[in-house]
Amino acid sequence: MEQRHLGRTGLRVSRIGLGTLTWGRDTEEHDAADMLKAFWEAGGTLVDTADVYGDGEAEYLLGRLMERLVPRRDLVLSTKAGSVPDPERRFDGSRGHLLAALDASLDRLGTDHVDLWHIHAYDAGTPLEETLQALDIAVSSGRARYAGVSNFCGWQLAKAATWQLAAPGTRTRLASTQMEYSLLQRGVEREVLPAALDLGVGLLPSSPLGRGVLTGKYRHGVPDGSRGASEHLAPFVEPYLDDTATRIVDAVTTAADGLAVTPLQVALAWVRDRPGVTAPIVGARTARQLTAALSVEALSLPDEICRALDDVSAPLHRYPDHDWSTL
Numbered sequence: 001m002e003q004r005h006l007g008r009t010g011l012r013v014s015r016i017g018l019g020t021l022t023w024g025r026d027t028e029e030h031d032a033a034d035m036l037k038a039f040w041e042a043g044g045t046l047v048d049t050a051d052v053y054g055d056g057e058a059e060y061l062l063g064r065l066m067e068r069l070v071p072r073r074d075l076v077l078s079t080k081a082g083s084v085p086d087p088e089r090r091f092d093g094s095r096g097h098l099l100a101a102l103d104a105s106l107d108r109l110g111t112d113h114v115d116l117w118h119i120h121a122y123d124a125g126t127p128l129e130e131t132l133q134a135l136d137i138a139v140s141s142g143r144a145r146y147a148g149v150s151n152f153c154g155w156q157l158a159k160a161a162t163w164q165l166a167a168p169g170t171r172t173r174l175a176s177t178q179m180e181y182s183l184l185q186r187g188v189e190r191e192v193l194p195a196a197l198d199l200g201v202g203l204l205p206s207s208p209l210g211r212g213v214l215t216g217k218y219r220h221g222v223p224d225g226s227r228g229a230s231e232h233l234a235p236f237v238e239p240y241l242d243d244t245a246t247r248i249v250d251a252v253t254t255a256a257d258g259l260a261v262t263p264l265q266v267a268l269a270w271v272r273d274r275p276g277v278t279a280p281i282v283g284a285r286t287a288r289q290l291t292a293a294l295s296v297e298a299l300s301l302p303d304e305i306c307r308a309l310d311d312v313s314a315p316l317h318r319y320p321d322h323d324w325s326t327l
Contacts, residue, residue: 008200024057093123154191
């Protein structure tokens with residue numbers, strides 16, 4: 001699998017990442033083992049998790065599998081901290097919480113460091129410089145090799161990245177931002193992606209298959225065993241089962257038929273090769289699904305297909321994203 005630099009850093013990662021959102025909850029250990037082995041054998045390196053996935057079970061499971069299946073040195077291990085199960089405060093970006101959460105993640109993963117550590121979301125209740133100092137401490141102490149953020153909007157990302165760049169050699173440069181990005185969700189193109197490109201921050205798209213909808217599996221209803229039929233994940237899928245999504249999925253399916261490939265391959269190739277993207281994070285539930293996603297390595301979409309998909313999925317961007325004189 002092709003390797004790409006993560007942002008403006010020396011870290012190289014596979015251009016498809018493996019997500020573990022469902023591990024330890026909807027994905028059992030034998031399926032997770034099959035996926036990790038298939039991913040590694042295909043040349044994949046970037047494995048993404050978080051301290052809240054499966055209430056910590058995803059990290060436990062990944063740690064156990066690394067012990068016996070895949071050498072730790074062959075993986076670029078990424079995890080996140082900052083989300084908390086508190087209805088009064090969904091995110092905690094305080095230095096104390098973040099560093100304690102990182103130590104707990106390392107314990108569950110069975111390793112002394114992660115290669116990439118993300119702040120899971122912006123916490124308006126904590127000064128941003130305090131949150132970012134946790135990244136600096138994590139890197140300077142060796143507990144994390146690189147650092148990034150997740151779910152920061154455009155101004156938040158720009159502020160955070162600029163703050164870090166203001167003191168080179170003292171503060172840790174942001175390597176990445178993880179955001180949802182697909183043909184069904186192109187909101188990052190408004191401000192996040194331009195900021196990331198300008199500041200040298202690599203984009204790691206989550207849900208690159210539109211929460212599974214872009215595979216075409218929901219065109220004729222919600223199939224049994226799918227995420228849309230899952231008690232935990234049905235609310236996650238439902239927003240993309242509308243008329244707009246149907247129109248985009250139909251276009252993806254038409255393109256796939258013309259290229260003699262699958263809708264999954266078309267949708268994943270489109271986001272993988274967008275400007276500023278380093279590696280989409282694919283959250284498959286089975287090794288078969290993951291193998292189907294990894295088969296996109298040999299596919300590059302023709303320019304005319306990309307333009308057609310761009311047009312059918314184009315979000316409405318007006319002022320101030322477009323010059324006022326063009327309105």
